[in-house]
Amino acid sequence: MGPDDKNKDKAPRAKAADKAAAPKAGKAAAVKAAASKAASAVASKAASAVKAIKASRAAKGPAKAEDILNGAQAIVRFLKERGTPLVFGYPGGAVIPLYDALYDSGLRHILARHEQGAIHAADGFARATGKTGVVFATSGPGATNLVTGLATAHMDSVPLVAITGQVPTTSLGSDSFQEADIYGISIPITKYNYLIKDPADLLPALSEAFHIASTGRPGPVLVDIPKDVQTAALSYFPPKTVPIPGYSPSPKPDPEGVAKLAEAIAVSRRPLLYVGGGAITTGVQADLLKLAEGSDMAVVTSLQAKGAFPDTHPLCLGLPGMHGPKYANIAINEADLIVGLGARFDDRVVGDVRRFAPLARVAHVDVDPAEIGKRVPADLPVEGDLRLALELLLATISPERKPEWRARILDLKAKHPLAVPKAGKDIRPQAAIKALSDKAGDGALFVTDVGQHQMWCAQFLSVSKPRRFLSSGGLGTMGFGLPAAMGAALGHKGGQVYAVVGDGGFQMTLQELATVRQYGIPVKILIINNGCLGMVRQWQEFFNGRRYSETVFGYNPDFAKLAAVYGIPSRRVDKPQDLDGAVSWLVAEKGPALLDAMVAKGENVLPMIPAGKGQTDFYETEG
Amino acid sequence: MADRAQMRKIISILVRNKPGVLSHVAGLVTRRAYNVESIAAGPTEDNSITRITLVVSGDEQVLEQVTKQFRKLIDVIKVDDIPHELAMTGELALITVAFDPSRKSEIMNLVNVLGMSVQSIGLDSITLQVAGSAQRVDTAINGLYPFEIRAMARTGLVALPVTPAGAQ
Numbered sequence: 001m002g003p004d005d006k007n008k009d010k011a012p013r014a015k016a017a018d019k020a021a022a023p024k025a026g027k028a029a030a031v032k033a034a035a036s037k038a039a040s041a042v043a044s045k046a047a048s049a050v051k052a053i054k055a056s057r058a059a060k061g062p063a064k065a066e067d068i069l070n071g072a073q074a075i076v077r078f079l080k081e082r083g084t085p086l087v088f089g090y091p092g093g094a095v096i097p098l099y100d101a102l103y104d105s106g107l108r109h110i111l112a113r114h115e116q117g118a119i120h121a122a123d124g125f126a127r128a129t130g131k132t133g134v135v136f137a138t139s140g141p142g143a144t145n146l147v148t149g150l151a152t153a154h155m156d157s158v159p160l161v162a163i164t165g166q167v168p169t170t171s172l173g174s175d176s177f178q179e180a181d182i183y184g185i186s187i188p189i190t191k192y193n194y195l196i197k198d199p200a201d202l203l204p205a206l207s208e209a210f211h212i213a214s215t216g217r218p219g220p221v222l223v224d225i226p227k228d229v230q231t232a233a234l235s236y237f238p239p240k241t242v243p244i245p246g247y248s249p250s251p252k253p254d255p256e257g258v259a260k261l262a263e264a265i266a267v268s269r270r271p272l273l274y275v276g277g278g279a280i281t282t283g284v285q286a287d288l289l290k291l292a293e294g295s296d297m298a299v300v301t302s303l304q305a306k307g308a309f310p311d312t313h314p315l316c317l318g319l320p321g322m323h324g325p326k327y328a329n330i331a332i333n334e335a336d337l338i339v340g341l342g343a344r345f346d347d348r349v350v351g352d353v354r355r356f357a358p359l360a361r362v363a364h365v366d367v368d369p370a371e372i373g374k375r376v377p378a379d380l381p382v383e384g385d386l387r388l389a390l391e392l393l394l395a396t397i398s399p400e401r402k403p404e405w406r407a408r409i410l411d412l413k414a415k416h417p418l419a420v421p422k423a424g425k426d427i428r429p430q431a432a433i434k435a436l437s438d439k440a441g442d443g444a445l446f447v448t449d450v451g452q453h454q455m456w457c458a459q460f461l462s463v464s465k466p467r468r469f470l471s472s473g474g475l476g477t478m479g480f481g482l483p484a485a486m487g488a489a490l491g492h493k494g495g496q497v498y499a500v501v502g503d504g505g506f507q508m509t510l511q512e513l514a515t516v517r518q519y520g521i522p523v524k525i526l527i528i529n530n531g532c533l534g535m536v537r538q539w540q541e542f543f544n545g546r547r548y549s550e551t552v553f554g555y556n557p558d559f560a561k562l563a564a565v566y567g568i569p570s571r572r573v574d575k576p577q578d579l580d581g582a583v584s585w586l587v588a589e590k591g592p593a594l595l596d597a598m599v600a601k602g603e604n605v606l607p608m609i610p611a612g613k614g615q616t617d618f619y620e621t622e623g
Numbered sequence: 624m625a626d627r628a629q630m631r632k633i634i635s636i637l638v639r640n641k642p643g644v645l646s647h648v649a650g651l652v653t654r655r656a657y658n659v660e661s662i663a664a665g666p667t668e669d670n671s672i673t674r675i676t677l678v679v680s681g682d683e684q685v686l687e688q689v690t691k692q693f694r695k696l697i698d699v700i701k702v703d704d705i706p707h708e709l710a711m712t713g714e715l716a717l718i719t720v721a722f723d724p725s726r727k728s729e730i731m732n733l734v735n736v737l738g739m740s741v742q743s744i745g746l747d748s749i750t751l752q753v754a755g756s757a758q759r760v761d762t763a764i765n766g767l768y769p770f771e772i773r774a775m776a777r778t779g780l781v782a783l784p785v786t787p788a789g790a791q
Contacts, residue, residue, distance in 0.1 A: 183643065187650045192697040195643065212697060245639065246700035370691035373684070 071202050072097035072230040075163065076105045078206050078238055084134055086110060086125070086490060088118040092138020093178060094165030097230035099136075110490065110519060113511040115142050117483040119149025120509070123158050124447060124484030127470045129491035130283075132159040132214045139165045140178030143224070144185065148477055150220045151189040155474025156304055157277055159218035161209050162190075168228040169197050183224050191219030199232035208242045216249025217368045218281060250367060253384030253392060261339070261363050261380050262397040268337035270405045271297045272360070274320060274349075277304030277473075278342015278367060278386045280466045285309065287390040288341075294399030296406040298331045300324070302343050303458055303473040310464035314410060318418075321349035322609050323455040326618060327412035329607075332357050333615045334408070340364040342386045345376045346474070347611070355614035365389045418459050423576045426600035429528045430456050431576070435583040436498060436526055437461045443495020444468065447488055449481030449505035452534035455605045457500050479508030485523045486516055496524060496587070503529040503556055513566040516592045524586050525594040527559055530601045538604045542619060563594040574598035627682035631660070633710050633782045636675045636693055637667065637701040644698045648675055651696065657681065657689055661779030672700065676781045705782050712782045715754040719774040720767055721747060730770060737763040748773060 069077065075098060079087065086108035091099045102109055112118035115137045122133030133153075137146050143164040153160045167176040183195040192212050194205045202225065209221040265271050273292055279285070279301075285308055292299050292315050299309045300320040309316050317328040332338065338360045343349075345364075350356045353376055363380035364372045372381045382389055420430040433456050440446075446461050448454040448471040463469045470488055472480040485499035506527055516523055537551040563570035569589055573582035579597070586595040608619040638644045645664060652659050660678040667674045679689050694702045718739075722730045730749060734741060738759070739751040753763040757780055764775070 184646060187643075187646055188654045193643075197642075244697060246637075247697055368695065370688065370695050374688060377684075 067236040068233050069236050070097065070101070070231050070233055071199050071225065072101035074203060074234055074236055075206065075225070075230070076101040076107055077236060078203060079134065080105065080107050081238070082210065085131070087134040087136055088112055088121045088125070088487065089136030090115045090118050090138070090142060091136075092140075092142045092165065094139035094167060094227050095136060095142075095230070096165075097227060098163070098165060098225075101230075109136075110486075110515065112483065113514050114509065115145035116149055116479065117486075117509050117512040117515065119146045119160070119162065120152065120477075120480050120483035121487030121490075121512075121515075122160055122162075123149060123153050123480075124470060124487030125491040126153075126158050126160055126487075127156075127484070128445060128467055128488035128497075130159075130281075130467065131491070132161055132210055132218075133487065135160070135162050137162065137164050138178065139167055139182070139227075140180045142178075143182035144180050146182075146222075147185060147189065148475075148479075150186055150222065152472050152475045152477045152480060153220040154189045154191065156472065157218050157281065158220065159214040160220035161206075161213050162186075162220060162222045164222060164224045165230070166195070166224045166226040169226045170228065172197075172226065182222065186222045189220070190222050191217075193222040193224070195224045196226065196229050199229050199234045202229060202234065203236070203238040204242070207239050208244060211242045212244070212247070216247075217278070250385040250388070251383060253365070253382050253389040255392060255396075257380065257382040258389060258392045259396055261365070261382060262393055264337055264361060264363060264380055265295055265297070265339070265397060266400055268295075268361075269402060270335045270359075270408070271295060271337040271339065271402070272331055272335040273297045273299045273309075274302070274332075274338055274340045274343050274345075275299060275305040275308050276302045276341060276343020279305050279308040282342065282385065282387040283466065284341075284387050284390050285466055287387070287394060289313075290394055291390065291397075294394075294397070294401075296402040296409075297339070298335065298405070298409050300328045300332065302346070302349060303471055305343065306458060306461075306469040306471075307463040307466045311462045312464055314413075315406070317409065317413070319458045321346070321351065322611070323458065323605050323607070325418045325459065326416035326607050326616075327409075329609065329615045329618075330412055330416070331409060333359075335360045338362050340366070340376075340378075341390075342366060344371045345374070347375065350376060351609055351617075352612055352614050357615070420460065421603075424600065425576075427574065427576050427579050427597055429453060429530065429597075429599040429603050430460055432526065432528060432579060432583065432597045432599060433457055433460045433500065435579055436500065436586075439583055439587045440496065440498060441587070445470070445488055445492045445495055445497045447471070447481055447485035447497065447499045449499070449501035450476045450478045451502045451505060452530075452538065452603070452605050453500055453502045453528035455535075456528070459605075461500075478502075478505035481505055481509075482516075482523070482525065483509050483512045485525075486512055486521050489521045489523045490519075497522065499523055499525045501525065501527055502534065503527055503531060503553070503559070504533045506559070507556075510562070513563060513568060513594075517566050517568055520591055522590070523592050524589060525563075525592075526583075526586060527594070527596045528599055529556070529559065529596055530599050530603065531556055532601060534603070535605070538608075541602075541604070542608075542621075543610070559596040560594065563596075568592050568594055570594040570596065572596040572598065627684070629680055629682060630686060631678060631680045631707070632686050633705040633707065633712070633780065634677045634679055634690060634693065635703040635705055635782055636677070636699055638673050638675060638696075639698040639700065640666075640671050640673045641698060644673065645675075647696050647698060648693070651692055652677075655688070655692055657685065661777075663779035663781050665781070674781075676779070678780050703784065705784050709785050710782045711785055712756050712780050713754065714757050714760050714778055714780050715752065716760045716764065716775060716777045717742065717750060717752050718764065718767065718772055719748055719750045721771040721773050722749065723747070726770075733766060733769075737766045739763055 122135040126133035167179045213221040361379040364378035365382040369383045448457045481501040489497035533551040560570040560572040664675045739753045742750040
């Protein structure tokens, strides 16, 4: 960016102010006029604008004041200048101008086979890299197909910007072809959203959108852009700073609160860290190690935090809550201090609030004040950025080892190990996942779908680095696995990407096999195939008198053959003695590959604490 | 757990004056299942800022969440909890009342006693206005009990904190 940026910043704001002062009717007329003018002049203008971009690129200088683009070109140029490595999407009528601008822009675009696939891929890319994912979709059905992906990203605080086309402003609100109020629809499932009615608002909104998506507690932002705004001519002046009054994304934690927390840890005899997704977002694994080791704190990691603290560490107790190992939940039950770090005390973790950690004081550090005290009252609240809070805490604390507690943790782990059940005549699903964990190697990144296999992955995959275990935790979105792995594979450097999916979730988004094949995305798919919706089946077995209502598939295709039709190397394995070889084959494959593992049907995820029960109310199976 | 005491509180929110802000505010109320008794929005001394006043009821934990969740909305600049005892409140109501022509003087008498003003009057109905604290509006409406209320529109409460003594 050059020295004349300051002036550039001021210009559009002054312009916007003039416009705001003009009467509304005049504004509408101006938009209309701009739209029709743009329609006739767009071709020549686009051509000259492209020339202008090329010229400025050749000169390697910043944007020139005379750069007139249409809205769509401005979007693409904005994304390129931000350094967006790639976008995912699916074209349609209301984004034809956007895709036209994309055509020879050099911005990499991955054409999914369904908008849901595109947004989960953008989500997977964001989770794997920490960068903001970007997805394009058209109006109406294109936009509504993003809904599940937006809600997924919102629940798990993933930075995402969704750009949707919309019918022209002149047709808004008249039930036009492919019109849906995605602005209204997406309010509860985005961090923020925009409907751009005035081309002058486009670039400021995009700047804001990326700022909001990626700062503080991240989340998805949707920008809905009518077709005539995409074709309207505008001057390219993206604002450099985006002052949003009242938005302070990463506040400094109150030193007094941190001092109290340090004191609480010092006097605690059985402290436990409950680490959440915020630890991944803020990249604090080194500080976590220091803190935990310094004071012998037990560590449980939520599903989103798996990898923030090494699974192999003696102090690591893995997943807390419903399907966590017994030792994690017993430790929570015995702890006298629980320190939540960027975690939201989810109902699957906490169970019965009144019986959660009955002996413990609860400390909660979170960048989102609304999370503190939302479900579990916090005795020691610390609002603010987790990285800053940990830095301050480590500077304040006088670490004191707690050998008795450490011994108790090691004892609990030895007494209640998570073990793969013995082999029967069918492959045990846990064994398949354990085999993958053992063979996948250091650089591996795992993406799961949702259901039983997801919990077995949490239990049996050993992950020791952040951003190496991606899973739809909050929303529990079946169909997330394959497309998210696709996005992750396009972002993950230095290792293989595995999608571990069930046969149910796989069939919700398997159209993306075509995308995987087209771009040669090196995703290794392991299907834990039990021919049923295992988690719901399990609940029906335990709580509904084995009335397996609609949870057993009457038909499944041969997924290995299906993959072969897509041109993806594939195998099916159904004998325990062949499992090792098959998993080795999957790991050794260079490009995309699929292994369909036929596993025992009636296997259940244990241990289990039924919903709403106390921390040690483990469900006991008969026999 | 013992029943948690229900309380009411006035929340005054300053928001960016942009299209869609009310949808964000109203949407939050619905999706978090908050119990809102009234909501009023209008301009402030700065035309880029709108003030939204809500009267919310719930237990202490819910009311604390309400404030935090509103603060989280991107368009929200500031959220003030105004304790009832420190609130200056105001509300306006329009009330159309039916009357028998023979009782005209009776109703005019009531109108004077209750401090209402007449907006329009017909043969068998009268539209009245009352403005002031919520209590005053309630009193006026209750005072009309001998007559049939045909239609009523209340603005919902607006509020500002009481100016501290000595701040004049």
